[in-house]
Amino acid sequence: MTLAGIARIAGVGRAAVSNWRRRHDDFPAPVGGTDVSPQFSLAEVERWLEDQKKIRPAAQGLDRLWPQLEAMGDRDVTGMVIAAVGARLAQVDEHTVIPVKLSTEQRRLVGRVVDLAAQEKPDKSFERLLARWLRVHTRQIVTTPAVLADLMVEVAATLYGPGNPSTVLDPACGTGSLLRAAAQRWNSSQQTELRGQDRDPVLATMTAIRLMVSGAASTDAVRTGVTAADTLLDDIHAAVEADVVVSSPPSNDRDWGYSELATDPRWVFGQPPRTEPELAWVQHAVSALAPGGTAVLLLPPGVASRRAGRRIRAALLRSGTLRAIVALPPGAAAPYGLGLHLWVLRKSAEPPVDAEFLVVDAKDRTLPTASGRPEIDWSGLSDQVLRALAGRAVQGAQSLPVIDLLDERVDLTPARHVPVTTEALGDDLREGWKRLGARLGELSGLRDLLADIEPAPTGHEAAPAATTMADLERAGALELRGGQAVAEQQLHRGDVSRGGVPVVLVSDLLLTGAPGQWMAARTVSDQARAGTLTVAQAGDIVVSGAARSFDAWVVTDYRMVLGPQLYAVSVEETVLDPWFLAGCLRAPANKRQAGTHASTSSRVDVRRLQVPRLSLSEQHFYADVFRSLTAFEQTLRDLGAEGAGLVQSISDLLAAGRLPRRE
Known part of the structure; x- marks a missing residue:
């Protein structure tokens, strides 16, 4: 195991483990690795930690066994070991579902993990192991978040109508998030056949095991229904007509089989260009549908507008196959910086008369949070999308005649087609002027307060002596803790649970230029950060040690995990006022x-x-002024934002020719 693994077991930071190695002669010697990244014997480390009473009481179960799982080998080997655990939890002989033969040592470890997991429900144990494995390999494996998978399945159910589909297919199933969501929606009695395919054998195996452990399908059905092969080049389910297809296919894959599939019969709407693999997946999904079937695909936003794909988009519209595109907020799924699109397709026997196409622009469906990192309003987003698909009038949605979209670009980006109504613009303007007036009132009061500040006359009295942070730290007046890099497996990216603690980096300050204004796309759980990371609590001071983003501020209402070059300062309040200290430090x-x-x-x-x-x-007096100065700075930023919003709203009104005429 590595130093990071030892730190997890002991509940400390990696730096503490390095200190133990230097200070204790009896610390276990490395048994492998390199000088930079040494590896140690788990048994020896555990004995030493227990002798020194340094082992964390909560470090039981998975924390103790996980280093052994990682030591089994690379991503694929560890994945197969976890899959074998799932097979035994589902009471299935792993030899029948695991495509590789496990060694004796690996089977022994599987037995230890299964014994440990017997204390809770099998599906909960397996999901916890799977989540840990995915966190370790988050850069290699892209998954569909459970809440988005549920929304995609609900969209498919809205168009499919009442009753259970006989077959649900995911041709790029990954770890099976969408099939699991479909099983929870339709397959309580196992009457819906679940089928999946993925070119990665480990991920296909994970999907099969996941469905078996959760009880979503019988063992025999999963064995035949989930396969490992390249779907575009070797479609195992070619003879299947699915009622529902839900998928998040791979994107930007230039080696998808363009040359080999030049005459493929699936290209009913035109051969996809080499640079448009997503449109190959769209046509594959349509070809896999039974008449009247529905497909919902998660695709990058560029697929709706790139010039190379305009003819295929036009053909999908003319045939009535492409029914709707929904623009999601950034952070809904990886890559989290993009606002992805949902494509909703339907296979009809005949093109509908006077066909219309629905666009839903839900990219702004977010909620403000105390951390400044907006969260996706999944409840509001789901309501908006499902109501629009049901044909109800919804703000941010527009149904358009297909003929109006068949121009030379066939740009189907929702934001280009959803008009801003006069009523909405009027409401924005009224609310905007109210907020601007309130900000101006705040600014006026703060100006009157701060305008009275003048420097004392020169020579009036001697300037107070100064001390340094180092002196104050030695005197015990404050504690200074440096931030550190967060291990990739501890990070959650994009939309996360409300219990997550945001991770703040120097780069966040460089992007926003103001403390507290970042949109942290990274969080860690309370369990992950406990005892191992630097966390700034309410009342602490955060100082940026990078010259380009130098600043200091008092944390007021939420916690944050600090990255490198950021420092948390906790003060002894009988000696120092935190606001006074922060104001002095940031000068x-x-x-x-x-x-x-x-x-x-x-x-x-x-x-x-x-x-x-x-x-x-005297510090308290200065602290009051520093508070006012901080409020003044924040109000100036808010005033700028409100003014920019009003300028945009009035510009939209002018451009639309919606000003009332004056007689």
Whole structure:
């Protein structure tokens, strides 16, 4: 096991483990690895931690066994071991579902994990193992978040109508999130056949095991229904006509079989260009549908507008096959920086007369949070999309005649076709002017308060003596803790549960230029960060030690995990006022004298930052002024944002010719 694994078991940071190695002569010697990344014997480490009483009481079960799982080999080997655990939990002989032969040592480890998992429900144990494996390999494996999978299945159910489909197919099933959601929606009695295919044998095996462990399908049905092969080049389910297809196919794959599939009969709407693999998947999904069947695919936004695919998009519209496109908010699924699209397709026997095409622009369906990182409003998003598909009038949705879209570009991006109504613009303007007036009132009051501040006359009295952060730390007046890199397996990206703690990096400050204004797309769970990461709590001061983003502020209402070059400062409030300290630390003059100025990537030595020596009562007076100054700074930013919003709303009104005429 590595130093990071030892830190997880002990509930400390990796730096603490490195200190133990230096300070304790009896610390276990490495048994492998390199000088930079040594590896240790788990048994020896556990004995040493227990002798030193340094092992975390909560480090039982998975934390203790996970290093052994990782030591089994690479991603695929570990995945197959976890799949074997799932097979035994489902009471299935793993030899019948695991495509590789496990070694004696691997089977022994499978037995240990199964014994441990027997204390809880099998599906819960397996999902926990699967989630941990996916976190470790998050850059290699793209998954569909469960809440998005549920929405895609509900969209398919809305168009399919009442009753259970006889067959649900995912031709790029990955780890089976969509098939699992379909099983929960339709397959309580196992009357719906679940079929999946993926070119990665490990992921296909995971899907099969996942469905068996959850009881979504019988063992025999899963064995025949989930297969490992390249769907476009070797469609195992070619003879199947599915009532529902739900999938998140791979994108930007230039090696998808363009040359080999030049005359493939699936290209009813035109041969996909080499640069448009997503349109190959769209046509494959349509070809796999039974008459009247429905497909819902998760695709990148560029598929709706790229010039190379305009003829295929036009053919899909003319035939009535492409029924709707829904624009999702960024963060719904990987890649989290893009607002992905849902394509909704229906296979009809005859083209509908006077066909219409539905666009739903839901990219702004987010909720503000205390951390400044908006969360996706999944409830509101689902309601908006399902009501629009049911034919109800919904803001942000528009049904368009197909003929109006068949121009030279055939651009189907929802934002280009959803008009802003006069009523909505009027509401935005009224609310915007109210908010602007409130901000102006706040700004006026703060101006009156701060305008009275003038420097004391020169020579009036001696300036107070200064001390440094290092001196205050040695005196016990404060505790300074440096941030650290967060292991990839601990991070959650994009939309996460409300219990997650946001991870703040220097790059966030560089992008926004203001503390607290970032949109943290990374969080860690409470369990992951406990005892191992630097967390700034309410009342702490956060200091950025990077010269380009130097700043200091008081954390007021939420926690944050700090990355490298960020520091958490906890003060002894009988000696220091945190607002006074933060105000002094962030002064530009302080940055100049404490900076290294060695290169363009210069840093600020936080321990060299200076603070005036003032009594606690004088600190409180300064702290009040610093609070007002911080509020003034925030109000100026809010005022700019409100003004920009009003300019945009009025510009839309002018461009639409919607100003009332004056007689």
